[in-house]
Amino acid sequence: MKDVQEIPYDIWRLIFEYTCTDGGLSGCALARTSKTLRALSASTRFYSLTLSSITEVKNFLVCLERIHRAEHAPSPPTQGSSSTNRDSSGTSANAESSNPAGAHPIHHLLIAFLPDTCDAPQRAFRRWTDYARDERGLVFQLANDHKAWAAHKAHWNRECVLHVSRLLQLAAPTLRSLAVLQCAEIRLPLVHYQPHRFPFLRELTLLADDRLFVRAPGGGALVPNQNDPSDFDLHGVPEGLPPLGAAPFPALTHLHVVCAGPKLHPWEKTLPMWSAIAPAVTHLRISQAGARTPAVLAEMLGVPPLPTPPEDGIGESEVAEGEEPLAAVQAQEPEPEPSYPSLETVIVQMSSARKTNRAEDPSLRELQHIADVCEAEGGHAPRVAILRGRTYVPGYWESRLKWEWQSRMVGGGGCWTEDEDHENVWKDFSGVEQPKRSKKSRNKVSISIRETREESSEASAAEAGKPGKKWWKVLANGVPRLNRRRSMTVK
Template identity: 25%
Template sequence: MAHPPVTPPPSLPMPVHRLPVELLENIFSYACMGGGSTGRSLSLVSAHFREVARPIRFRCVSLSSLRHIKSFLACLTRERSHTKVRVRHLFLSTWRDGEDVVRIRTGRVPRSGILGNPGPRDGPRWSVWMPVQEALDRELSHLIPFLLRAIASNLCTLSIVHSWEFGAIQLPESFPLLRQFTFCGPAPMFPGGCPRLRPPPSPCFPSLQHLHIVCGTVSIEFWLHHSPAVTHLRLSDLNCASGTLVEELRCSLGIPLGRPLPERSSRPPFAHVRLQPRAAVSPEYYQTSTVEHNTFVEHLKSLRPHPSVRVEVMRDRHYRDGYWDLRIHRDWQDGVVSSPGWWVGGEELEEEENELYSNLDGDGHNLETPEKTITFWV
């Protein structure tokens, strides 16, 4: 009589701690793309997980306040004594610190608790906000350049949202690997001085291809000198105060002044230039400003570069305070794994994004989301 075949016992699932290190590293690298939260959680699971996640959790870093910057720098210094840490993707924002300064100046309680026990709300506190603003500005003007110098050599994507309440950021000499850069706020200080000097300063961003600048008074002369390989340029929130912009665009696009483009002109480096003006103020009160705005937009629309270059003037829009901080952070996350929405979407996507972030209070904070005060760099 034949015996039935022996069925082997079912194999027990392998504990995740016993997976090969190479496999864990691959899993962790996909998980640690949120800016710090997942990497911190993994490092707290066990000593083994902490060692595997140690270099990986720093690849994608999101810092949204001075407090976050301080804790990250302390953590980075500590971790670099154990292993070689490379930051590939950085989002950096001082928007919330700037909003705290505004709240103090207008007699409201800051969200971060920077004043400790603020006492009763008795109107604008002029004797308080100026020392707070100056102290924050001093720390940021020291720590942000220090941070950028510490990680610039390995950065691939960078997004900075800098509050207008603080001074300009001093950029380090070189970001050799940077491919995508979004900057919102007052123009930074570039190393080496004016690009018209002879010899001109070396470019900061020799490999940069996608550049997005959010600034109403932008001048692109310094930006383009330091980004010689850029192919995609977007300028957002533009207004007629950008007095030299039209002429700078003409020069960079190879459009001769006062005459049509020659048929055999050389191709400029750009593939796509996207211009998004800010909506004009109400004509009921500022008729002159509206005329200037309309003239500015018409000049942008009149740009006719080489046929291979796509120049797109988007519909002008007005955005709530805090919109760009939230939007840039989301697009930075998208850019870590794919292409950000600055380039792949058109007017419909812009309208969707505007509606998505319309649920903001007067300070640009989401009314449905609690304020994030935790730091992941401990």
């Protein structure tokens, strides 16, 4: 085997790019291996990066600044060196110091501010024995608890605006994919990102909300026990859309939105605003879409609304003289112009656990109307794909989006495959092989994402392999039906 030092740098770069796809762990391991690998992996060490709290963001920024200072520290002058060389080297070092991420580019970034890992202050409730018994004392305690939490959350919001804005500024020149995972319990503030351009950002994934980038005009819908100071205090960040021709995401082509949980400004208000932020999006996916999504999608694609059928008991003959039928009036109306003309493929997956017939559900009927109109137009009309509606267990989207974010780095299809099997089975992206179950044990063990059961799957699987059925198993599966004749003969 040849010496490691004889391997060309281009091969090393490919090896490091395929290695550093786990969110930064492999990059840290390469930096601690040896000085040679640390130098070779400098440009790919932060190829992918996962951050789950403001503390991690601050630590990464400090680490990046220290690495930059160590690499660009002025070397001591040697004998015979001219002052011109020293001045030129100092000038170049100062020019490079303005961008600490220049030699350590970030290509794939995932920000996951979730309750399990994020350091955001959460609402703490006392034990029921610690609350006052009278109404006045109880209100006083609740008001003080909320005031203390709001103060901590306001401080955390300021830290988030400062450090996340700096992180996006450093990653903007080289960033290719970005995923922001959030939830209703931790509401994020609006950050500074519009002054920077992301020329290579191709894919963006948003879970539950887009409040990190967009704020619709107006106060919004206040959600009980979920609002915080970030809904009202923007910390000096402008909430308006960027001016025409200055879109921060000019190269974004794939946008995936997961409508999970309530938000300050609903998706039907904020989703059309993305045409000014990312005007080149060609693939749009809306997962767990609500009942108002088809109407917004029709406006974005320029599809006329579904004709409303006449009321029962009113026929064409009962139309008053001088009045035209409703179908004729709708036919005379000009076709609306699409508000998002760059869209080519739209994938919609409604949020529903029931196997509802499309003829009965008005949302599905309107969505199917949009797909039929786009298919009939042909040519340059966008294609609308409708996936079957489902419900998911808690934590499903967090795990799936992380897996898809990693798979897209190495050329995986991710959520754009339009495969029903990929949407249905948890093992397709968890990598866990589950044994096949018979019809009798199908209700005991649940690995499908469409069902949520309270019992433990490991205990149920172990019990399903034992022969016979004991009385406690019968009670665990539900109260059995009693045979009335046999129960009457028991003495």
